[in-house]
Amino acid sequence: MRTKIVAGNWKMNTDIKEGVILASEIDSELKNITLPEDVKVIIAPPFTHIAFVEQVIDHKKILIAAQNCAAETEGAYTGEISAKMLKGMGSEAIILGHSERRAYYHETSETLVKKTEQVIQNEMIPIFCCGEKLEEREAGNHFNVVKNQISEALFHLSESDFSKIVIAYEPVWAIGTGVTASKEQAQEIHKFIRKTVADKYNQKIAGDLTILYGGSVKPGNARDIFSMPDVDGGLIGGAALNADNFIDIIKAII
Ligand code: PEP
Numbered sequence: 001m002r003t004k005i006v007a008g009n010w011k012m013n014t015d016i017k018e019g020v021i022l023a024s025e026i027d028s029e030l031k032n033i034t035l036p037e038d039v040k041v042i043i044a045p046p047f048t049h050i051a052f053v054e055q056v057i058d059h060k061k062i063l064i065a066a067q068n069c070a071a072e073t074e075g076a077y078t079g080e081i082s083a084k085m086l087k088g089m090g091s092e093a094i095i096l097g098h099s100e101r102r103a104y105y106h107e108t109s110e111t112l113v114k115k116t117e118q119v120i121q122n123e124m125i126p127i128f129c130c131g132e133k134l135e136e137r138e139a140g141n142h143f144n145v146v147k148n149q150i151s152e153a154l155f156h157l158s159e160s161d162f163s164k165i166v167i168a169y170e171p172v173w174a175i176g177t178g179v180t181a182s183k184e185q186a187q188e189i190h191k192f193i194r195k196t197v198a199d200k201y202n203q204k205i206a207g208d209l210t211i212l213y214g215g216s217v218k219p220g221n222a223r224d225i226f227s228m229p230d231v232d233g234g235l236i237g238g239a240a241l242n243a244d245n246f247i248d249i250i251k252a253i254i
Pocket of ligand 1: 009170174175176177178214215216217235236237238239
């Protein structure tokens with residue numbers, strides 16, 4: 001069964017008090033909503049908030065994700081936070097390879113191979129982000145860019161480990177810009193991702209793969225984008241920082 005997901009990436013926003021309030025608001029609004037069995041809601045607060053946010057949510061309805069993790073298991077890596085530590089705090093998923101991490105922290109496919117391994121070893125869900133820059137799309141290279149990002153970081157995985165992956169397609173030109181990919185553009189590349197996975201693994205694994213769209217999803221456009229057959233939900237940035245907006249986006253998938 002293919003799971004649908006609405007995940008909120010809070011990025012480096014909110015202090016702990018604000019984060020706990022936001023999580024509590026989302027939690028209490030979700031109490032009035034019956035989520036279908038195939039729909040998951042995920043929030044990804046900053047690392048520092050996880051242990052606090054974890055205490056104010058209903059874990060049957062909301063999973064917590066971290067926004068990144070260390071590539072190494074443990075040791076002399078000052079300032080890093082391991083997948084094991086995040087798991088211990090209550091994380092059930094980790095966002096990997098977000099375009100902001102690729103752009104500002106020089107995250108490469110090589111690093112992402114290691115981070116994915118850490119997340120899988122610690123029994124969490126890797127939410128693997130991919131997506132092209134504007135100039136790559138304009139040059140007609142978006143299919144190749146996305147295929148390379150996925151194959152370089154993930155295609156060494158066994159069938160059973162690849163089945164644990166969630167992919168988030170996030171065109172860089174749509175993140176935080178207010179410009180959303182059209183539903184046709186999203187569908188086209190999601191279908192391509194699914195075919196790429198089917199060619200590498202098999203139809204069953206590709207059919208069960210959850211592929212999220214991310215890039216300026218808002219309550220006003222979520223239903224349209226989520227209506228496409230290969231779009232299985234969204235990774236939401238800005239709109240996830242307001243409980244009402246986030247809940248409206250969740251309603252768009254149920
Ligand atoms: C994101 O950062 O993953 C994202 C999709 O941001 P926004 O929704 O703000 O474009």
